[in-house]
Amino acid sequence: MTAAARAPITEKRARTLVTPEGIVLPITLASRGSRAGALILDVMIIMFGLLAFYLALVWIAGGLLDGTDLDPAAAPRGAQEFMQIVLALIGFFTWYGYFLVQELGPRGATLGKRITGIRVAARGGGRLTPEAVIARNLLRDIEVFYPLIALLVLAVMSETGEDSGPLGWVMTAWFALFLLFPFFNRDALRAGDIIAGTWVVERPRAKLADVLSTQGAAAARGASAVTGVRYAFGEAELAVYGERELQTLERMLRDAQPEALAAVHSTICRKIGWEPGAGDERAFLEAFYAQLRAKLEGDMRFGKRKADKFS
Amino acid sequence: MKTPLISSWFGRAQLAAPPDIASATLRSDRFRLEREGEWRRLEAIINRMERGGLRRIADDDLLALPTLYRTAASSLAVARETSLDAATLAYLEALVQRAWFQVYGPRQGFARWMRDFLLGGWSRAVREIWLDICIALFVMISGTVVGWLLVAQNEEWYYRLVPGGLADNRVPGASREQLLATLGAEESAVGLSSFAAQLFSNNSAVSILAFALGFAFGIPSLMLLVHNTAMLGALLWLFASQGLLVDLAAWLSVHGTTELLGILLAGAAGLHIGRAMAFPGTRPVLDAAAEAGRRGAVVMVGVVIMMIIAAFLEAFPRQLVETTSSRFMIGGSMLIFWLSYFVLYRPRRIAESAG
Numbered sequence: 001m002t003a004a005a006r007a008p009i010t011e012k013r014a015r016t017l018v019t020p021e022g023i024v025l026p027i028t029l030a031s032r033g034s035r036a037g038a039l040i041l042d043v044m045i046i047m048f049g050l051l052a053f054y055l056a057l058v059w060i061a062g063g064l065l066d067g068t069d070l071d072p073a074a075a076p077r078g079a080q081e082f083m084q085i086v087l088a089l090i091g092f093f094t095w096y097g098y099f100l101v102q103e104l105g106p107r108g109a110t111l112g113k114r115i116t117g118i119r120v121a122a123r124g125g126g127r128l129t130p131e132a133v134i135a136r137n138l139l140r141d142i143e144v145f146y147p148l149i150a151l152l153v154l155a156v157m158s159e160t161g162e163d164s165g166p167l168g169w170v171m172t173a174w175f176a177l178f179l180l181f182p183f184f185n186r187d188a189l190r191a192g193d194i195i196a197g198t199w200v201v202e203r204p205r206a207k208l209a210d211v212l213s214t215q216g217a218a219a220a221r222g223a224s225a226v227t228g229v230r231y232a233f234g235e236a237e238l239a240v241y242g243e244r245e246l247q248t249l250e251r252m253l254r255d256a257q258p259e260a261l262a263a264v265h266s267t268i269c270r271k272i273g274w275e276p277g278a279g280d281e282r283a284f285l286e287a288f289y290a291q292l293r294a295k296l297e298g299d300m301r302f303g304k305r306k307a308d309k310f311s
Numbered sequence: 312m313k314t315p316l317i318s319s320w321f322g323r324a325q326l327a328a329p330p331d332i333a334s335a336t337l338r339s340d341r342f343r344l345e346r347e348g349e350w351r352r353l354e355a356i357i358n359r360m361e362r363g364g365l366r367r368i369a370d371d372d373l374l375a376l377p378t379l380y381r382t383a384a385s386s387l388a389v390a391r392e393t394s395l396d397a398a399t400l401a402y403l404e405a406l407v408q409r410a411w412f413q414v415y416g417p418r419q420g421f422a423r424w425m426r427d428f429l430l431g432g433w434s435r436a437v438r439e440i441w442l443d444i445c446i447a448l449f450v451m452i453s454g455t456v457v458g459w460l461l462v463a464q465n466e467e468w469y470y471r472l473v474p475g476g477l478a479d480n481r482v483p484g485a486s487r488e489q490l491l492a493t494l495g496a497e498e499s500a501v502g503l504s505s506f507a508a509q510l511f512s513n514n515s516a517v518s519i520l521a522f523a524l525g526f527a528f529g530i531p532s533l534m535l536l537v538h539n540t541a542m543l544g545a546l547l548w549l550f551a552s553q554g555l556l557v558d559l560a561a562w563l564s565v566h567g568t569t570e571l572l573g574i575l576l577a578g579a580a581g582l583h584i585g586r587a588m589a590f591p592g593t594r595p596v597l598d599a600a601a602e603a604g605r606r607g608a609v610v611m612v613g614v615v616i617m618m619i620i621a622a623f624l625e626a627f628p629r630q631l632v633e634t635t636s637s638r639f640m641i642g643g644s645m646l647i648f649w650l651s652y653f654v655l656y657r658p659r660r661i662a663e664s665a666g
Contacts, residue, residue, distance in 0.1 A: 017408075020415070023384045025408050092515070104421050106361050106413060119412075123601070127415050130424040132601070135608035142523035191526050195584060196608070197601025204405030208350065209398035211340050247397040254398065290336050293395050297339055300393060 015187070015201075017125045030118035030200040032182050039144075041112030046098055050091060057083065099137045104130055109203070119203045123193075132196040139192030147175035209254060212289065227280050231287035237272040238295045244308035246296060249289050253282075261285060339394035346386050353379040354406055360413050380410040428612065431658040436609035438653065443579040443586065447536060451575060454537040458544025472545040487553045494555070494562045514570060515618040518577035522584075522611050529585020536578045561635040564642025566625035572649055573617035580607035580614070617649075 013029040061083055102110040108128060109119040120136070122128045150171045158168075182188045187199055252264055261281045268288060269276035296306060356372045356379070387403040394400065419427070437444070461468040466483045517539070524531035543563075550559040587603035588596055628641050 017411075019384065019407070019411050021381065021384050023388055023407060025404060025411065027408065101421055104424075106416060108412065108416065121412070123597075129605065130419070130421065131605035131608045134612060135604040138519055138608060138611055139523050139526065141519060142526075146520065194597060194600050195526060195604030197598070197605065204408045206402045206405035208347070208354075208402045211344060212396070243395055246395055250397055293339075294337055296395055297337065297393060300395070 013188075019125065027121075027204075028202040029188055030116075030202050032188050034116040034118055034202075035182075035188075035200055038110065038112035038116045038118060041115055042098070042110050045111055046094060050094060053090070054087065057087070096137065099140075100130075100133060103133045103137070104128075107203075113200075114203075117203050117205070118200050120198050121201050123187075123197050123199045126197075128198065132198050134196075136192035136196035136198055139190075139195050143178035143181070143191055144175075147171045147178075151175065212250065212253060212286070227283075229280070229283075231284055231291075233272070233288060233291050235295075238292050240271055240309060241292060242306040242308040242311060243296060246289070246292050249285065249292075253285060253289060258282075339390070339396060342389070342393065343396070343399050346382070349379055349382050350386070350403070350406060353383055353410055357406075357409050357413055361409075376410075377414060380407070380414050383407050383410060428609065431656070432609060433613045434653045434656050436606050437576065437613070439606055440579050440583045440610065443583040444575065447533070447575050447579040447582055450533050450536050450578070451540045451571070454540030455544040455547065457537070458541030459548045460544075461541070462545045462548045469545050469549065472542050483549060483552075485549075485553075487555065490550060490553055490555055491558065494558055514573070514622060515615050518574055518614050518618060519611065521574065521577040522581045522607060522614070525581025525584040525607065526588075527585065528589045529582040532578045532581030532585065536574070539574065558635055561638040561642070564646075565628050565632070565638050566621045566642075568642045568646040569617050569624060569649065570621035572646070573614045573621060576610050576617070577614045580610040583607050620645075 013031065015027050015029060017025045017027050019025060099110055103120050107114060107119060108121065113119060120128065120133065122132060151168065154168045154171065178191055182190050187193075189199060193199055249264065252261060256264075258281070262278070265281040265284055266276040268285070299306065352372075352375075356368060356376055359367055359372075383403065384407050387400075387407050390396075390400055390403055458472055462472065462483075469483050517535075521532050521535045524535060547556065547559065550556055584600060584603045584607050587599040591599035594602075624641070624645070628638075632638055632641065
């Protein structure tokens with residue numbers, strides 16, 4: 001259902017990666033939406049983190065003003081100055097350190113990327129190097145934050161009546177150019193990805209599902225738990241379907257509702273010319289699945305593959 | 312009939328005891344059941360690696376990782392040819408991909424990389440972009456000359472080139488005494504360290520901009536260099552007109568040798584990327600840009616370090632040391648230090664061990 005509806009979009013984002021062992025691995029590029037979401041999350045985390053830190057610092061260093069009638073000018077200069085330096089440097093190192101340290105970690109992702117389930121990888125299956133991570137993060141500044149801050153400054157300036165001329169439009173065009181950059185290439189690369197030779201991919205997550213051919217009517221001597229019948233299908237009956245249908249059936253057996261199974265059951269019965277009964281759909285489908293898979297896998301070993309029911 | 316939710320709970324409980332191999336009807340499922348234990352062990356190791364780095368992993372597991380990875384990879388290759396179990400194939404693909412990220416992932420953390428960077432990586436990267444440094448140097452010198460000539464022809468240019476904030480008393484028509492006063496030393500160090508922190512933020516932002524703008528074929532990087540050095544030229548002209556050129560040069564040289572070198576490197580790194588994209592040669596543009604970008608990034612980390620040093624020099628020695636000769640001495644020794652570090656310091660490259 002959802003998987004089928006999503007298929008065309010994910011296929012567009014599907015890429016392959018060849019490992020040094022020569023195994024071709026499918027990977028999925030991260031969608032632009034999840035990348036934007038990850039960036040927004042990261043910026044919010046940094047902002048709130050710094051804000052909390054500043055507030056804590058004010059709370060601690062607020063004591064500086066005690067005994068001076070709360071006049072900042074009377075506070076000890078050295079301590080005040082130290083605070084200013086700490087704030088400036090911590091701001092700088094948080095901004096760059098946050099991205100660098102996390103993307104160089106074993107997950108290759110910042111907190112925001114982890115939440116949206118994506119990670120950074122080297123394009124073309126190489127090793128992700130520190131240089132690449134540094135390059136892609138330096139570029140982010142001119143892509144998003146430099147024009148954004150410039151626009152804010154211009155907005156404040158125009159509020160106070162200063163005329164900024166065409167500079168505002170130039171900045172907007174700059175911002176739009178880099179923001180739309182990922183929409184104008186196939187791999188959704190932003191400028192920083194191009195410079196660094198990286199791309200952002202979805203982090204694979206798959207649990208090992210149960211073995212189907214050991215359960216219920218699919219097992220070797222398995223019979224229906226309801227009626228005790230052993231379903232057996234002939235060569236002609238198994239020949240109507242291919243691998244695609246087999247894997248759809250597998251998905252249904254793993255997680256579909258009984259009503260959906262009943263619908264599949266009656267469809268298959270009609271197709272192979274059986275009289276569809278009721279009440280024992282699951283056992284029927286399990287047996288059909290096991291025998292169809294045995295046949296198709298047997299053919300596979302002889303180099304004969306049947307992609308779907310039309311081939 | 313089974314409820315999906317309940318079955319998934321039981322599925323987790325079954326983890327410890329996988330079904331009997333003999334009970335599986337299909338050859339491909341027997342194949343899977345035989346190897347499942349190794350896959351799960353690999354998955355457990357990767358989970359731990361992703362969570363907390365290498366330190367939490369037992370030595371046995373770490374030694375087994377490459378073997379387990381290759382086993383899983385070959386299982387995947389075999390399963391693709393023999394099995395039609397989509398769930399197992401998806402699991403194996405995800406597992407091999409995750410293991411691949413760990414086995415061929417970043418080999419060194421940030422601290423380790425920083426050490427290699429200081430001990431040779433930096434100066435190597437700088438030497439690799441020598442051509443771009445030459446071009447950027449030429450542009451900077453011509454920018455200075457242009458700034459000087461423009462202001463010499465028409466003093467109006469001075470106000471366009473030098474932003475208002477910097478040019479308090481330093482305007483055309485100022486007397487020799489006024490100009491000399493701007494070059495004087497401060498009485499004490501109070502207030503200078505926060506000045507240094509601000510200078511650092513400002514200067515590194517400018518150099519990161521010069522680097523990042525290289526993306527547009529390097530032209531904006533060069534324009535930024537011209538703009539900044541034209542300002543320098545205008546300032547030089549102003550002080551020269553009152554016969555203070557040597558004093559200004561000494562005042563500037565304290566931090567300027569480090570800072571201008573840093574800006575030069577940043578512009579050159581930007582230009583390097585721009586040049587690689589404009590003239591990729593026989594390589595695809597994307598590959599050329601990526602290679603140049605990584606080299607430029609190494610140079611840029613160095614530039615940020617240089618900016619920290621320059622800001623400290625600018626805030627303390629420049630404002631506290633008065634005599635022209637000692638100012639020249641500080642600036643000159645910094646220049647000699649940087650040049651020898653970049654040109655003469657060539658440690659043997661640490662041999663790359665195979666992953």
